[in-house]
Amino acid sequence: MLSSRLVKEQPSTARSGLCSSRHCCVVPAHEVWVCSAKSDLGSARESTDRVLQAGRLPASKTMGQSFNSAGIALFAQIAWGNAPLALPHLSVPSIDSLDWGALARAGFRGCVFDKDNTLTAPYASAVAPALAPALERCRVAFEGRLVLFSNSAGLAQFDPEGSEAEALEAALGIPVLRHAEKKPAGSAVEAEAHFGCPAERLVMVGDRYLTDVVFGNRNGLLSVRVAPIQLAGEPTAVSLARRVEDYCVARWWRQGHKAKPHPLAPSEEALATFVCEPAVR
Numbered sequence: 001m002l003s004s005r006l007v008k009e010q011p012s013t014a015r016s017g018l019c020s021s022r023h024c025c026v027v028p029a030h031e032v033w034v035c036s037a038k039s040d041l042g043s044a045r046e047s048t049d050r051v052l053q054a055g056r057l058p059a060s061k062t063m064g065q066s067f068n069s070a071g072i073a074l075f076a077q078i079a080w081g082n083a084p085l086a087l088p089h090l091s092v093p094s095i096d097s098l099d100w101g102a103l104a105r106a107g108f109r110g111c112v113f114d115k116d117n118t119l120t121a122p123y124a125s126a127v128a129p130a131l132a133p134a135l136e137r138c139r140v141a142f143e144g145r146l147v148l149f150s151n152s153a154g155l156a157q158f159d160p161e162g163s164e165a166e167a168l169e170a171a172l173g174i175p176v177l178r179h180a181e182k183k184p185a186g187s188a189v190e191a192e193a194h195f196g197c198p199a200e201r202l203v204m205v206g207d208r209y210l211t212d213v214v215f216g217n218r219n220g221l222l223s224v225r226v227a228p229i230q231l232a233g234e235p236t237a238v239s240l241a242r243r244v245e246d247y248c249v250a251r252w253w254r255q256g257h258k259a260k261p262h263p264l265a266p267s268e269e270a271l272a273t274f275v276c277e278p279a280v281r
Protein backbone atom coordinates (compact mmCIF):
# COMPACT_ATOMS: atom_id res chain seq x y z
CA MET A 1 0.00 0.00 0.00
CA LEU A 2 2.82 2.36 0.81
CA SER A 3 4.57 1.97 -2.48
CA SER A 4 1.55 2.98 -4.48
CA ARG A 5 1.26 6.30 -2.75
CA LEU A 6 4.77 7.45 -2.11
CA VAL A 7 5.09 11.16 -2.59
CA LYS A 8 8.08 13.20 -3.56
CA GLU A 9 6.78 16.57 -2.52
CA GLN A 10 5.15 18.19 0.44
CA PRO A 11 1.40 17.82 0.74
CA SER A 12 -0.50 20.41 -1.17
CA THR A 13 -2.29 21.37 2.03
CA ALA A 14 1.01 22.60 3.43
CA ARG A 15 1.85 24.90 0.57
CA SER A 16 1.57 28.60 0.50
CA GLY A 17 2.25 31.20 -2.10
CA LEU A 18 5.56 32.20 -0.61
CA CYS A 19 7.61 30.23 -3.08
CA SER A 20 6.92 28.32 -6.23
CA SER A 21 9.85 25.94 -6.38
CA ARG A 22 9.37 22.20 -6.08
CA HIS A 23 10.26 21.86 -2.42
CA CYS A 24 8.85 25.12 -1.21
CA CYS A 25 6.18 24.85 1.42
CA VAL A 26 5.25 26.82 4.45
CA VAL A 27 2.85 25.40 6.96
CA PRO A 28 0.17 28.03 7.12
CA ALA A 29 -0.69 29.44 10.46
CA HIS A 30 -4.02 27.65 10.61
CA GLU A 31 -2.21 24.32 10.56
CA VAL A 32 -0.61 24.87 13.95
CA TRP A 33 -2.05 24.13 17.36
CA VAL A 34 -2.00 26.38 20.32
CA CYS A 35 0.03 24.68 22.98
CA SER A 36 -0.23 24.70 26.66
CA ALA A 37 0.89 21.34 27.45
CA LYS A 38 4.16 20.81 29.13
CA SER A 39 2.57 17.81 30.80
CA ASP A 40 1.87 16.43 27.33
CA LEU A 41 5.52 16.81 26.53
CA GLY A 42 6.49 14.88 29.64
CA SER A 43 4.19 11.99 28.89
CA ALA A 44 5.32 11.95 25.26
CA ARG A 45 8.93 11.78 26.39
CA GLU A 46 8.20 8.91 28.77
CA SER A 47 6.33 6.99 26.13
CA THR A 48 8.86 7.52 23.38
CA ASP A 49 11.77 6.80 25.70
CA ARG A 50 10.35 3.33 26.26
CA VAL A 51 10.11 2.77 22.54
CA LEU A 52 13.60 4.07 21.94
CA GLN A 53 15.03 1.76 24.54
CA ALA A 54 13.21 -1.19 22.99
CA GLY A 55 14.34 -0.30 19.50
CA ARG A 56 17.96 0.43 20.27
CA LEU A 57 20.50 -1.97 18.86
CA PRO A 58 24.05 -2.38 20.08
CA ALA A 59 26.21 0.51 18.99
CA SER A 60 28.62 -0.30 16.23
CA LYS A 61 30.29 1.89 13.71
CA THR A 62 29.90 -0.86 11.16
CA MET A 63 26.13 -0.53 11.29
CA GLY A 64 26.44 2.51 9.11
CA GLN A 65 25.61 6.03 9.97
CA SER A 66 22.42 6.03 7.94
CA PHE A 67 20.79 3.21 9.94
CA ASN A 68 18.85 4.56 12.86
CA SER A 69 17.14 1.66 14.60
CA ALA A 70 15.84 3.71 17.51
CA GLY A 71 14.44 6.26 15.11
CA ILE A 72 12.66 3.62 13.08
CA ALA A 73 11.17 2.10 16.23
CA LEU A 74 10.01 5.50 17.38
CA PHE A 75 8.53 6.41 14.03
CA ALA A 76 6.52 3.19 14.09
CA GLN A 77 5.19 4.15 17.49
CA ILE A 78 4.34 7.61 16.20
CA ALA A 79 2.49 6.11 13.26
CA TRP A 80 0.34 4.15 15.68
CA GLY A 81 -0.95 7.05 17.65
CA ASN A 82 1.36 10.00 18.18
CA ALA A 83 1.44 11.69 14.81
CA PRO A 84 1.87 15.25 16.13
CA LEU A 85 5.32 14.32 17.37
CA ALA A 86 6.52 14.13 13.76
CA LEU A 87 4.86 17.33 12.57
CA PRO A 88 6.92 20.51 12.66
CA HIS A 89 5.73 23.80 14.06
CA LEU A 90 6.91 25.41 10.85
CA SER A 91 7.80 24.03 7.45
CA VAL A 92 9.67 26.36 5.14
CA PRO A 93 11.65 26.08 1.92
CA SER A 94 14.94 26.90 3.63
CA ILE A 95 16.47 28.88 6.47
CA ASP A 96 16.24 31.86 4.14
CA SER A 97 12.50 31.98 4.85
CA LEU A 98 12.92 32.44 8.60
CA ASP A 99 12.86 35.82 10.29
CA TRP A 100 15.62 35.22 12.81
CA GLY A 101 15.15 38.58 14.45
CA ALA A 102 11.50 37.77 15.12
CA LEU A 103 12.49 34.46 16.68
CA ALA A 104 14.96 36.21 18.97
CA ARG A 105 12.43 38.86 19.92
CA ALA A 106 9.94 36.11 20.78
CA GLY A 107 12.33 34.78 23.41
CA PHE A 108 14.32 32.14 21.59
CA ARG A 109 17.97 32.18 22.59
CA GLY A 110 19.73 29.92 20.13
CA CYS A 111 19.43 27.55 17.22
CA VAL A 112 20.30 23.87 16.83
CA PHE A 113 20.96 22.99 13.21
CA ASP A 114 21.02 19.68 11.47
CA LYS A 115 23.82 19.64 8.90
CA ASP A 116 23.22 17.52 5.79
CA ASN A 117 20.54 18.91 3.51
CA THR A 118 19.80 21.66 5.98
CA LEU A 119 22.93 23.82 5.81
CA THR A 120 25.08 21.81 3.42
CA ALA A 121 24.60 19.37 0.57
CA PRO A 122 24.84 15.75 1.74
CA TYR A 123 28.30 15.08 3.19
CA ALA A 124 29.57 18.47 2.01
CA SER A 125 31.76 20.48 4.33
CA ALA A 126 30.67 23.93 3.26
CA VAL A 127 27.46 25.82 3.81
CA ALA A 128 25.38 25.99 0.63
CA PRO A 129 26.28 29.40 -0.85
CA ALA A 130 22.65 30.43 -1.23
CA LEU A 131 22.09 29.91 2.50
CA ALA A 132 25.15 31.74 3.77
CA PRO A 133 23.42 35.15 4.13
CA ALA A 134 20.53 33.61 6.05
CA LEU A 135 22.93 31.76 8.33
CA GLU A 136 24.71 35.03 9.02
CA ARG A 137 21.41 36.70 9.89
CA CYS A 138 20.75 33.85 12.31
CA ARG A 139 24.18 34.29 13.83
CA VAL A 140 23.60 38.01 14.35
CA ALA A 141 20.10 37.56 15.77
CA PHE A 142 21.25 34.97 18.29
CA GLU A 143 24.61 36.67 18.93
CA GLY A 144 26.52 33.63 17.76
CA ARG A 145 24.50 31.07 19.69
CA LEU A 146 24.29 28.36 17.02
CA VAL A 147 25.29 24.74 17.10
CA LEU A 148 25.37 21.81 14.72
CA PHE A 149 23.68 18.62 15.87
CA SER A 150 24.84 15.85 13.58
CA ASN A 151 24.09 12.16 13.68
CA SER A 152 27.72 11.47 12.88
CA ALA A 153 30.19 14.22 13.83
CA GLY A 154 30.16 14.77 17.56
CA LEU A 155 28.22 11.57 18.24
CA ALA A 156 30.02 9.42 20.78
CA GLN A 157 29.22 6.25 18.85
CA PHE A 158 30.86 7.41 15.62
CA ASP A 159 33.16 10.19 16.66
CA PRO A 160 34.45 9.29 20.14
CA GLU A 161 37.56 11.44 19.86
CA GLY A 162 35.67 14.39 18.43
CA SER A 163 37.99 14.61 15.46
CA GLU A 164 35.18 14.77 12.91
CA ALA A 165 33.47 17.42 14.99
CA GLU A 166 36.64 19.50 15.13
CA ALA A 167 37.11 19.24 11.38
CA LEU A 168 33.54 20.32 10.80
CA GLU A 169 33.86 23.22 13.19
CA ALA A 170 36.93 24.40 11.31
CA ALA A 171 35.19 24.06 7.95
CA LEU A 172 31.85 25.63 8.83
CA GLY A 173 32.72 27.96 11.66
CA ILE A 174 29.90 26.58 13.81
CA PRO A 175 30.35 24.60 17.05
CA VAL A 176 29.40 20.94 16.82
CA LEU A 177 27.46 19.50 19.72
CA ARG A 178 29.08 16.51 21.41
CA HIS A 179 26.30 14.14 22.27
CA ALA A 180 25.60 10.59 23.32
CA GLU A 181 22.66 9.54 21.19
CA LYS A 182 21.43 9.84 17.64
CA LYS A 183 18.45 11.99 16.90
CA PRO A 184 15.60 11.44 17.57
CA ALA A 185 16.75 9.54 20.67
CA GLY A 186 18.10 11.24 23.71
CA SER A 187 17.31 14.38 25.61
CA ALA A 188 18.31 17.96 25.03
CA VAL A 189 20.63 17.97 28.03
CA GLU A 190 23.73 18.58 25.90
CA ALA A 191 22.07 21.40 24.00
CA GLU A 192 20.80 23.00 27.19
CA ALA A 193 24.28 22.83 28.68
CA HIS A 194 25.78 24.28 25.53
CA PHE A 195 23.40 27.24 25.39
CA GLY A 196 22.77 27.65 29.11
CA CYS A 197 19.03 27.83 28.71
CA PRO A 198 16.04 25.49 28.70
CA ALA A 199 15.24 23.60 25.52
CA GLU A 200 12.01 25.58 25.16
CA ARG A 201 14.18 28.60 24.34
CA LEU A 202 15.83 26.85 21.40
CA VAL A 203 14.93 26.32 17.77
CA MET A 204 15.60 22.98 16.06
CA VAL A 205 16.03 23.22 12.28
CA GLY A 206 16.39 20.20 10.03
CA ASP A 207 15.20 18.48 6.88
CA ARG A 208 14.05 15.17 8.35
CA TYR A 209 10.78 14.49 10.12
CA LEU A 210 12.02 11.26 11.64
CA THR A 211 15.14 12.68 13.20
CA ASP A 212 15.18 16.46 13.47
CA VAL A 213 11.49 17.22 13.93
CA VAL A 214 10.81 14.33 16.29
CA PHE A 215 13.86 15.17 18.39
CA GLY A 216 12.83 18.81 18.62
CA ASN A 217 9.23 18.03 19.52
CA ARG A 218 10.15 15.35 22.06
CA ASN A 219 12.34 17.80 23.89
CA GLY A 220 10.32 20.98 23.72
CA LEU A 221 12.24 22.92 21.09
CA LEU A 222 10.47 24.86 18.36
CA SER A 223 10.73 22.50 15.39
CA VAL A 224 11.33 23.89 11.91
CA ARG A 225 11.49 21.61 8.91
CA VAL A 226 13.27 22.81 5.80
CA ALA A 227 13.08 21.20 2.38
CA PRO A 228 16.23 19.23 1.55
CA ILE A 229 18.88 21.09 -0.42
CA GLN A 230 19.38 18.23 -2.84
CA LEU A 231 18.32 14.61 -2.93
CA ALA A 232 21.22 13.43 -5.07
CA GLY A 233 24.02 11.94 -3.06
CA GLU A 234 21.93 10.66 -0.18
CA PRO A 235 22.40 7.04 0.92
CA THR A 236 19.68 4.70 -0.28
CA ALA A 237 18.47 4.07 3.26
CA VAL A 238 18.03 7.78 3.88
CA SER A 239 16.28 8.24 0.56
CA LEU A 240 13.82 5.45 1.33
CA ALA A 241 13.22 6.70 4.86
CA ARG A 242 12.57 10.19 3.52
CA ARG A 243 9.94 8.89 1.11
CA VAL A 244 8.15 7.00 3.87
CA GLU A 245 8.30 10.03 6.14
CA ASP A 246 6.91 12.29 3.41
CA TYR A 247 4.09 9.86 2.76
CA CYS A 248 3.17 9.53 6.43
CA VAL A 249 3.39 13.23 7.17
CA ALA A 250 1.26 14.11 4.15
CA ARG A 251 -1.33 11.62 5.31
CA TRP A 252 -1.32 12.91 8.89
CA TRP A 253 -1.77 16.47 7.70
CA ARG A 254 -4.66 15.41 5.52
CA GLN A 255 -6.21 13.69 8.54
CA GLY A 256 -6.05 16.95 10.46
CA HIS A 257 -3.17 16.21 12.81
CA LYS A 258 -1.12 19.19 13.82
CA ALA A 259 2.06 19.89 15.71
CA LYS A 260 1.59 20.49 19.38
CA PRO A 261 1.96 24.20 19.88
CA HIS A 262 5.01 25.75 21.46
CA PRO A 263 4.76 27.87 24.60
CA LEU A 264 6.73 30.76 23.05
CA ALA A 265 4.55 30.70 19.95
CA PRO A 266 1.12 29.95 21.36
CA SER A 267 -0.91 31.16 18.42
CA GLU A 268 -1.05 30.88 14.69
CA GLU A 269 -0.30 34.56 14.44
CA ALA A 270 2.86 34.23 16.53
CA LEU A 271 4.20 31.44 14.35
CA ALA A 272 3.42 33.37 11.21
CA THR A 273 5.70 36.20 12.34
CA PHE A 274 8.70 33.86 12.10
CA VAL A 275 8.26 33.32 8.37
CA CYS A 276 9.29 35.78 5.73
CA GLU A 277 9.67 35.96 2.00
CA PRO A 278 13.16 34.80 0.97
CA ALA A 279 15.43 37.75 0.29
CA VAL A 280 12.88 40.19 1.70
CA ARG A 281 13.71 41.47 5.20
Ligand SMILES: [Mg+2]
Residues within 6 Å of the ligand: 114, 115, 116, 117, 118, 206, 207, 208
Ligand atom coordinates in the same frame (compact mmCIF):
# COMPACT_ATOMS: atom_id res chain seq x y z
MG1 LIG B 1 19.66 16.27 7.35
